[in-house]
Amino acid sequence: MILFDKVSKIYSKDSVALKNVTLKINSKEFVSVVGSSGAGKSTLLKLLMREEEPTKGKIFLDGVEVTAMRKNQLHHMRRRIGTIFQDYKLLPAKTVYENVAFAMEAAGRHDEEIAEDVPQVLEIIGLAGKKDSFPHQLSGGEKQRVAVARALINRPDIILADxxxxxxxxxxxxxxxxxxxKINDLGTTVILSSHDANVINSIGRRVVVLEKGEVISDEEKGKYIV
Amino acid sequence: MFTINLKRVFKTGYKNFHRNDWLSMATVLIMVLVLFVLGGLVFFSALAGTILGNFESKIDITVYFKPEAPEAGIFDVKKEVEALPQVADIKYISKEDALVQFKEKNKGNALILDSLNELGDNPLEAALNIRAKTPESYAAIGDFLAKKNYPLVDKINYFENQEIIERFGAILGTIKGWGAFTLFILAFLAVLVAFNTIRLAIYTMREEINIMRLVGAANWFVRGPFMVTGVIYGLVAALAASVMFFPLTWLIAPKLSFLVPQFNLFSYFIGHFVQFFGLMLVAGVALGLSSSLIAIRKYLRV
Structure with missing residues (x-):
């Protein structure tokens, strides 16, 4: 279970990303966080990853306070979360294969496991033929798929998709x-952020709408009307 | 688990090195320059030591004895001076030795030799040649001789050369002091340049460091490969610098021995190669490793 408890993120007086947000997400849930650009969707996900620190409030993951974790312990929490970043965040000096394998290596997985799992995932996302390409040789869509593959490879408990x-x-x-x-059906919590009404409405699951840093609606089987 | 991770850290460190070939080459080149400065400093101090030793060995005090002074009396004086702690070495030159030396020195000068023959008698005086352990102790020895005021002594050439000896001592002291200071500044600058180069190399990877942390890599798993890369920079630079010193010293040695005949740069290098290579290795690896460590600290924030 993920709990945002009265969380605010204030960059400066004129730039308030989140205002007193309280949000509970149960495990195995599929939640879409929607809103226009600058509504605070990315910030919400960044705070959960501790890529950034909240100005006020606490965030819990399965009863453990994420916001109080020591920095040198964060990687344990992050290995439970697979993140698909808006800007992909691929390692430019590593090939497609190595980018995906890196997440497994970092988690201390065995070489045999890596040799088995990575080609499988690359097959699923349709990039088996480009495993030796570097990110700069890929199209935007291909990079996005590599990012998806990397997020899935460690079979995380939670997927954050920005x-x-x-x-x-x-x-x-x-x-x-x-x-x-499909991943969600297999028991993984998914938090998806998007500003695309068509995408959200086709899913038909819980929708949380953010506007100017505040939650303005939160509905099961919600719709996003722009 | 630990060995797997260690293996990965080394592998990644090596890959970082050979995939970023331009960056690696530039960094290694800068470090080679630093090691060159360091090696140059070593050679310079060896050379300076030889030159100074050479000068120091040329300073001495000569005590001349009156022509009628008996050898036994001279030996008494010699014994007393020899007992001084500052004295490194003392040599007796008899009247006959002095004559032989004088004739040898003026071999080509017929006028002097003729006038010497004309005299018939040996006009030269017996002497004691005193060398001190350090240039600074000549004053003490001179003081001792002046205080004793031996009746057999005719003159002491220290007092004639006193000013020159003292000034020379002062100059040597200054050269040593400034030399050490200059070496220190140069070494410091060189280290700063190498450090900044490595920092720049890591700066270009700051985004990658961030990503690694965000996909769940532990701090040391991110830091490790950079440290390995830093060590490889150091090793390659040390190797390259040491190899390059072979032709370099070989080329410079003849020119240098023209100036300082007592010092052969090439044979000094060959003779001290193991120590020299060790110094290059230690300096290179320490520089690469510490620069990487300090530089990466800054980017391990997330």
């Missing part, structure tokens, strides 16, 4: 959403 379809064409978008729904 605008994962932002750079994809409709066909690829459908594929990614289908994949996320």
């Amino acid at each position: 605008e994962p379809t932002g750079n994809l064409d409709p066909v690829n978008t459908k594929e990614v959403i289908k994949l996320l729904l």
Whole structure:
């Protein structure tokens, strides 16, 4: 279970990303966080990863206070979360294969496991033929898929997907959403942030709407009306 | 688990080195320059030591005895001076030795030799040649001789050369002091340049460091490869610098021995190669490792 307890993030007086947000997400849930650009969606996900610190409030993950964790312990928590970043965040000096394998290496997995799992995942996302390419040789959609593969590879408890379809064409978008729904069916909590009404409305699960840093609606089987 | 991770850290460190070939080459090159400065300093101090030793061995005090002074009396004086702690070495030159030396020195000068023959008698005086352990102790020895005021002594050339000896001592002291200071500044600058180069190399990877942390890598798992890369920089630079010193010293040695005949740079290098290579290795690895460690600290924030 994830709990945001009265969380605020204030960058400066004129730039308030989140205002007193309280949000509870049960495990195995599929939640879409929606809102226009600058509504605070990315900030919400960044705070959960501790990529940034909240100005006020606490965040809990399965009863453990994420916001109080020591920095040199954060990697244990992060290994339980697979993140698909808006800007992919691929390692430019590593190949497709190595980018995906890195998440496993960092988690201390055995070489045999890595040799088995990585090709499988690359097959699923349709990039088996490009495993030796470097990120700069890939299209936006391909990079996005590598990011998805890396997020999935460690079979995390939670998937954070920050605008994962932002750079994809409709066909690829459908594929990614289908994949996320399937992962969720297998028991993984998914938190998806998006500003795309079509995408959200096709899912038909819980929708949390953010506006100017505040939660303005939170509905099971919600819709996002712009 | 630990060995797997260690293996990965080394592998990644090596990959970082050979994939970023331009960056690696530039960094190694800068470090080679630093090690060159360091090696140059070692050679310079060896050379300076030889030159100074050479000068120091040329300073001495000569005590001349009156022509009628008996050898036994001279030996008494010699014994007393020899007992002084500052004295390194004392040599007796008899009247006959002095004559032989004088004739040898003026071999080509017929006028002097003729006038010497004309005299018939040996006009030269017996002497004691005193060398002190350090240039600074000549004053003490001179004081001792002046205080004793031996009746057999005709003159002491220390007092004639006193000013020169003292000034020379002062100059030597200054050269040593400033030399050490200059070496220190140079070494410091070189280290700063190498440090900044490595920092720049890591700066270009700051985004990657962030990503690694965000996908769940422990701090040491991120830091490790950079440390390995830093060590590889040091090793390669030490190797390159040491190899390059072979032709370099070989080329410079003849020119240098023209100036300072007592010092052969190339044979000094060969003779001290193990120590020299060890110094290069230690300095290179320490520089690479510490620069990496300090630089990466800054980017391990997330």
